[in-house]
Amino acid sequence: MEATVKINEITQNDLDWKICYDSERCTRCGKCIATCTFNALEMQVEKRAYTAVEPELDNPTAHKRKFKAVPVVKQISDLNHKCVGCGMCEKVCPNEAIKPERNIDSREALINHPGGSPIKRGGRTNLSTERTLDKIKVGRISQMTDPSLDAQRHTFDLKTPFGRILGPEELPTKFIDDEMKIEGPTPPVRWIYPIIIGDMSIGALSTRAWEAICIATAYLNEKHGIQIRMCSGEGGMPIKLLKSKYLKYMILQIASGHFGWNRIIKAMPEMVEDPAGILIKIGQGAKPGDGGLLMAAKVAKHIQEIRGVPKSDLLSPPNHQGLYSIEESVQKMFLSMNAAFQFRVPVAIKVAASSSSVSVYNNLLRDPYHIVGGFFMDGIQGGTGAAHQVSLDHTGHPVISKVRDAYLAATAQGKQGRIPLFAGGGMGMTYDLAADAFKAICLGANGIFAGKIFIQLLGCIGNDNGRCNQCNTGLCPTGICTQDYRLVQRLDIDKGAEAIVNYMLNVDTELKKMMAPIGNSSLPVGRSDALVSVDKDIASKLQIPFVC
Amino acid sequence: MCRIGAIKSLNPIHPSMALTLMLSQQKGHDNSGFAIVMKDLYGIFEPYKDKPLLSYSCTEKGKTIIEEFMMEKGFSKKIFRWEPPVKPFKGMDFAKMPFYGFDVFNYPDNLMNAPWETKEDALLDTRLELRKLLEETGDGFVFSFWPDVLTLKEIGNPNHIGEYFDLWTKRDDILSKNIVIQYRQNTNYEIVRYAAHPFFLQGYTLCANGENTFYVKNKECQKSLHKGYIGFESDSQCFLYTLHYIHHELKWPLPYYKHVITPLPFEDIDKMEAEKQKSLYKIRESLAHLEINGPNTIIGLLPDNLMFTCCDSKKLRPVVVASDGVTTVITSEVCGVNDVLPNRDPEKDIYPNEREIVAITNDMEIKRWKQQ
Structure with a gap:
């Protein structure tokens, strides 16, 4: 049977x-x-049954069961x-x-x-979606003795340093008629907006999506004075951009595959501006300890040209082969990247948040060359274009306690701020980028970086509840994470850029709206007393008051 | 808001003048304390200008602890002690200590001919060790140990404190050319004597009002900068430590104190010539954690007795500077000035702006320096 x-x-x-x-x-x-x-x-x-009335002479209401074929989706x-x-x-x-x-x-x-x-996909973790930041509130409100400010009226300095900061005793100062002169070289430092558009490469993104973010970045800088910076991601960028004045808004990334750097190096003699910085990617929060993989399906002709590779799976190894220690990485990689731009461009490092992050940060703080210009920590809630689901959901470390640990470790040595801290991984997950940035800053970050939310602004419909997340397949339905020439037409570049600009203008206002009540016009980096937590364990770990 | 004040004069003045300055500025229900620092002393202390003077209050047991400790540290030759005459009265509203002492010592033999840097280090170490010792048993407080400096701090009704120490009666015994004073207005009832400004460290005296909204940042940074940066019982101590760090440790001129605590907005720095821009950016980078963000007024006194005031970058606290040519006053509110300098020309009073340091030299010249 x-x-x-x-x-x-x-x-x-x-x-x-x-x-x-x-x-x-x-x-x-x-x-x-x-x-x-x-x-x-x-x-x-589909075969559909229906009842048809077929009158007969002796039975005018006779009916029969009949069938019909119905086209359906x-x-x-x-x-x-x-x-x-x-x-x-x-x-x-x-x-x-x-x-x-x-x-x-x-x-x-x-x-x-x-x-x-194993299951591979893009996006963020769909399992660890509970966020520390949402259990933290800005609880220290200025009211009587220290008046709150007027977000519309006062001047707010929404800038943060990016680059290696020397201690005051290390500055090459000289006083002539009581006027300070800085005589001698100092590491390059750029004061930038405390939110960086995180590293999403051309390749992971369509050229149109990448271009839309570039346009938004330039527009925010040129028209609104918001000095936001965008990191290229690994894979280089168009020669035209490398040679344009807008390069100053771009942070160039070098990762373990070194993709795109041949073109960057070749373009150097013709660059009219220095890039905003270099970011050496060691690890990534979404898939810590894992390399990058751009599937051959996404390696279209223009990607082959930009990266200088044939059409094949492009593998960025899990580590920078040839680097065996923190000290060596500082000496070899940082020195050479610094030297490449004649020590005019800050060079920073991005690592996946991990139990060992503070040790790495401590080590870099002691680097005698003063050439590590930023420490980017990427938490488990970070997004990616392609990863094994098991990595996304089960490996990694939340970033918030780690950035706090790193800040307090530097503080204990009197070295806070010497290597600016940037926290990423899940920033903007609940679409509250300003609040996320503000809280991370109060806990000790100099700024944050975010990626996913910017492609969501472009139109990506992927979310952390299992929707889409097919960034790895080349079949992105929004034309954002694909190189298919038909699909990329789905994205309207100008409208995408406009959405990012509008959102960032809102973030700018919201940041001021958060700084005003605590009475601060400068970024409250490390002002942990402004925060409280409604979760006892979080409060205890972050050393902020517990409230209920 | 605490009422703060300072008087600098060509002629030595009595604390009663400072009390008069503060009296009309009293407001509110609290007025929880009083502190005064006198520098460049005359009267009974005039003969001992170059000898370290220990200002303290303690229990009877504390007296023994202090004597034994000072002996052990080589400060065996106490050459003068002033015990302020006290006048207890009914209804006294303050927490007095059993004993108040102001002892002048000779330097120990090993320090007698030592360079000044060694002496000032030793004086600080001695005070810090003594403070720690007294804190262990809760038997006293030591406020300053420095040549030519007298400090008195108490918790309670400031007028009563003045009356108890008979400071309202103008006399010739306790005089100085510089007085910095505070009538404490505090909403925090868990206060300790060390929290009362003016604070003192190695010749630097400072008092301030308002809230230091970057207190945590300041404190976390300062803790590792210098052994003398301790306590932090008041958020205003941070202002003194930054002053000491910039002026004494880094040896930067005073205007750079203002650049550090209230850096110019970037849009203003960006308009300056390149060299200036560079130095201001570097200061802002290196000392970001010593920035204050208001609302505050600061009154400071340097080791060379230059007296100055400056405000937060939004000028959220009042201050006035007034002079009759012989005596100059810096204080929170003009009503106090009217009481002590009634014959000055009020049109010449200065209300410093948010970008100024207004300083008074020892010959009563008023210098105004604008942050730009």
Whole structure:
């Protein structure tokens, strides 16, 4: 006897997302199928029963059961064509006939391992979405004895240093007629906006998405005086930008694959501006201890040109091969990157937050060459273009306590601020970038860096609840994380840039709105007394008051 | 808001003048303490100008601790002691200590001919050690140990404190050319004597009012800068430590104190010529954690007795500087000045702005330096 059901066949209710379809509303226009980049939909014909009245002479109300073929849109129940919940079908449907629905009984994570392969995806962790920052409040409000400021009226210095800071006793000062002169070289330091657009490469992003962020960065600087900086990510950038005056807003990244640096070096003689900085990426919060991988599917012709590589999977190794110690990294890598721009450009390091981060930071603080210009720590809630899900969800370290630890470690040595601290990983996860920045700063960060929220502003619909996160597939439905020339057209560059500009103008106002009540016009770096926590353990760990 | 004041005069003055200066400025219910630092002493202390003077208050046991400790440290030759005459009265509202002492010592033999840097280090070490010792048993407080400097601090109603020590009666025994004084207005009832300004460290005296909103930043930075930067019972101590650090340790001229605590906004720095820009940026980078962010008025007195005042960068606290040519006053409110310098020309009173340091030299010249 044949079984009534083959339970090993994948069906809709095994998957994370189920298509909810109303054939009565559907006009069969086909837009949903055309727009689904994952080929999760197809037209099928359904056999439908209906009752037809067929009058007979002796029985005028006689009816018969009949069948008809009805064309319908159907979800393909196949792991290779699974619905990812991106909702593009819903977006294009003129009749509200179709939408994806989350399947809370999904078995997908259990069964989606064809050939024994682990799940790979992009985005942030979907498991550790609880945030320390949301349990911290700005509880120290100036009221009577120390008046709060007027966010609209007062001048606020929303700038933070990026570069190696010398202690006052190390400054080459000379006084002539009681006037201080700085005589002799000092490490390069740039005062920048305390929010950096984190490293997302051309390759991970489409050129159009990357360009939109560049445009927003330049616009914020040139039109609004917000000195925001954007990190290139690994992979270089267009020659035209390298030779333009806008290079001054860009932080160039060098990571373990060294992609793009041949073109950067070749462009150096023709650069009219120095870049804002160099960021040496050692590790990444989303997949600490893991390298980078740009799938061959995303290595389009222009990516091959920018990176100087053939079409193949591009692997950035988990470590910088040739560096064996912190000291060596300072001597070899930092020195050579500093020397490349003749010590005019700050060189910083980005590491994944880890139990050992403070040791690394301490070591760098003692570097005798004064050439480490920033310490970027990336927490477990950071995003990525491609990683194993197990890395995203289970490896890494929250950044907040680590940045606090690093600040307090520097403070204990009287070296706070000497190497500016930047915290990243989950910043803007709840779309409150200003609040996140402000709280991290009060805990000791000089600034923060964020990536995901900026592509979300462009139109990325991926989220931390399992929606889409297909940045690694080359099939990004929003045209942001793909190099497919058809898909990238979906992104309107100008509108994307405008969304970022508008959001950042709002962040700028919100930052002031947070500084005003605590009575500060300068960034309250390390002003932990402005914060309280509604969680006892968080309060204890961060050394701030517990309140309830 | 604490009322603060300072008087500098060509002629030695009595503390009663400082009390008069503060009297009309009293407001509110609290007035929880009183502190005074006198520098460049005359009267009974005039013969001992170059000898270190220990100002303290203690229990009977504390007296023994202090005597034994000073002996052990080589300060065996106490050459003068002033015990202020006290006048207890009914309804006295302050927490008095059993004993108040002002002892002048000869330097120990090993310090007698030592360079000044060695002496000042030894004097500081001695005070810090003594303070620690007294704190262990809770038997006393030591406020200053320095040549030509007298300090008195108490908790309670300032007028009563003045009356108890008979400071309202103008006499010729205790006089000085510089007085810095505070009538404490504190909303924090858990106060200790060390929290009362003026504070003193190695010749530097400072009092301030308002809140130091960057107290935690300042404190965390200062803790590792110098052995004398301790206590932090008041957020205003940070202002003194920064002054000491900039002027004494880094040996930068006084205007740079202002550049450190209230740096110019970037938009102002960016308008300056390149060399100036560079130095101001470097200061802001290196000493970011010593910035204050208001609201404060500061009155300071340097080792060479230059007296000055400056404010936070938004000028959120009042201050006035007034002079009759012989005596100059810096204080919170003009009503106090009217009481002590009624015959001055009030049109010449100075209300310093947020970017100024107004300083008074020993010959009563008023110098104004603008941060730019």
